[in-house]
Amino acid sequence: MIGTAYIVDDDEAIRDALTWLFKSRMVASRAWHSAEAFLADWRNDLRGCLVLDVRMEGMSGLELFDFLSEQGSHMPVIFLSGHGDIPLAVAAVKKGAFDFVEKPFNDNELVDRVIQALAFDASRQVRRAGQASLDARIGQLTPREREVMARILDGKYNKVIADELNIAMRTVEVHRARIFEKMGVKSAVELAQLLSGRR
Amino acid sequence: MIGTAYIVDDDEAIRDALTWLFKSRMVASRAWHSAEAFLADWRNDLRGCLVLDVRMEGMSGLELFDFLSEQGSHMPVIFLSGHGDIPLAVAAVKKGAFDFVEKPFNDNELVDRVIQALAFDASRQVRRAGQASLDARIGQLTPREREVMARILDGKYNKVIADELNIAMRTVEVHRARIFEKMGVKSAVELAQLLSGRR
DNA sequence: TGCCGGGTTGCGGATATCCACAATGGCTGC
DNA sequence: GCAGCCATTGTGGATATCCGCAACCCGGCA
Numbered sequence: 001m002i003g004t005a006y007i008v009d010d011d012e013a014i015r016d017a018l019t020w021l022f023k024s025r026m027v028a029s030r031a032w033h034s035a036e037a038f039l040a041d042w043r044n045d046l047r048g049c050l051v052l053d054v055r056m057e058g059m060s061g062l063e064l065f066d067f068l069s070e071q072g073s074h075m076p077v078i079f080l081s082g083h084g085d086i087p088l089a090v091a092a093v094k095k096g097a098f099d100f101v102e103k104p105f106n107d108n109e110l111v112d113r114v115i116q117a118l119a120f121d122a123s124r125q126v127r128r129a130g131q132a133s134l135d136a137r138i139g140q141l142t143p144r145e146r147e148v149m150a151r152i153l154d155g156k157y158n159k160v161i162a163d164e165l166n167i168a169m170r171t172v173e174v175h176r177a178r179i180f181e182k183m184g185v186k187s188a189v190e191l192a193q194l195l196s197g198r199r
Numbered sequence: 200m201i202g203t204a205y206i207v208d209d210d211e212a213i214r215d216a217l218t219w220l221f222k223s224r225m226v227a228s229r230a231w232h233s234a235e236a237f238l239a240d241w242r243n244d245l246r247g248c249l250v251l252d253v254r255m256e257g258m259s260g261l262e263l264f265d266f267l268s269e270q271g272s273h274m275p276v277i278f279l280s281g282h283g284d285i286p287l288a289v290a291a292v293k294k295g296a297f298d299f300v301e302k303p304f305n306d307n308e309l310v311d312r313v314i315q316a317l318a319f320d321a322s323r324q325v326r327r328a329g330q331a332s333l334d335a336r337i338g339q340l341t342p343r344e345r346e347v348m349a350r351i352l353d354g355k356y357n358k359v360i361a362d363e364l365n366i367a368m369r370t371v372e373v374h375r376a377r378i379f380e381k382m383g384v385k386s387a388v389e390l391a392q393l394l395s396g397r398r
Numbered sequence: 399t400g401c402c403g404g405g406t407t408g409c410g411g412a413t414a415t416c417c418a419c420a421a422t423g424g425c426t427g428c
Numbered sequence: 429g430c431a432g433c434c435a436t437t438g439t440g441g442a443t444a445t446c447c448g449c450a451a452c453c454c455g456g457c458a
Binding site for chain 2: 081084085086087089090093094099100102152153154155185186187188189190191192193196
Binding site: 341368 | 436
């Protein structure tokens with residue numbers, strides 16, 4: 001299994017129980033006693049899922065979740081709650097929490113959810129990969145090439161682009177060729193497909 | 200306000216209270232005593248939102264929600280629940296419910312949520328409109344034109360398309376022109392932009 | 399000062415696309 | 429059977445795109 005379950009709970013008994021539980025099901029895990037302690041070790045490139053206690057001293061699990069979301073993290077989060085607080089659960093899920101589990105929880109079900117979350121994160125990473133390589137390719141375009149590309153994506157003729165940029169058609173052609181080369185496509189249509197949704 | 204709040208609850212007191220409440224806030228509403236009764240009047244082109252009791256005799260609110268989803272409905276749904284059942288609430292929200300409110304509910308808050316749901320549905324309808332006109336345009340393409348269009352979107356040259364379909368290049372050109380005309384674009388790139396995401 | 403990358407341009411030819419005009423064959427419905 | 433839609437093809441010319449080859453200008457850098 002790829003990825004680790006990051007446990008944050010102020011109850012040592014729970015931490016120990018979860019750690020042991022995950023170990024028994026071959027799921028890598030690591031535990032912290034507070035959101036603050038966890039954040040000290042946090043890096044945005046970690047792979048896995050979070051298992052957060054909703055209510056904790058200091059920063060709550062929900063606040064931690066919000067904070068990480070703001071930081072651009074999309075790691076799936078499974079909340080553990082000891083209270084039957086529906087508005088809280090609904091709010092968490094609406095904000096994008098992966099799941100919300102009541103204590104006491106069924107051990108097997110929880111691990112199953114965690115494994116689902118890990119798998120989800122793994123597949124998300126795969127999608128990000130293509131995304132990132134695309135960004136990398138866009139990144140190596142020169143400013144001028146980007147100007148030309150924008151106009152190509154508007155479906156404009158080279159002639160029109162040349163007029164708009166006050167340069168010769170031949171120059172546009174050169175840029176166009178370089179853009180296609182750098183972006184790894186061989187036609188404007190492919191370029192449009194590749195960048196559909198972006199911009 | 201555009202759209203109606205469709206209430207389904209087997210408790211007459213609740214139905215009356217909600218009807219009166221909505222009326223006082225100028226929100227159009229209509230109420231049914233069961234999911235089955237509601238379905239008898241259901242049409243997929245209704246505008247508004249649903250306010251469903253989770254637990255009812257016969258088909259439950261959750262089942263009704265699932266059924267409507269299967270039927271392709273995307274009308275926002277606000278659940279009302281008299282029980283503090285977190286798994287149920289979480290499951291409903293994960294499936295796309297707009298909200299999940301516990302009874303007894305705060306009148307004003309509920310109406311606010313309903314109004315949010317109505318606004319959400321209204322904006323969704325606007326997006327659907329463009330979508331629908333696009334479908335309509337695709338719909339008036341002949342089968343052959345669709346074959347050609349698929350290949351155009353692959354960035355293939357007319358010559359290649361002609362070979363693949365065993366027809367003359369000229370024929371492909373004709374199809375291509377008709378496709379552009381029917382789809383209301385003037386280049387393959389625009390076509391790709393228009394259809395990005397679909398297919 | 400010399401090298402290098404980015405932006406620019408010209409020339410000329412091979413390919414492709416865009417289109418008007420014109421026409422044939424098949425199938426469907428009245 | 430005729431009208432109408434769809435698919436098909438041809439001719440020929442105007443435009444565009446695609447590219448190799450060659451070259452110039454400029455600013456940053458060793």
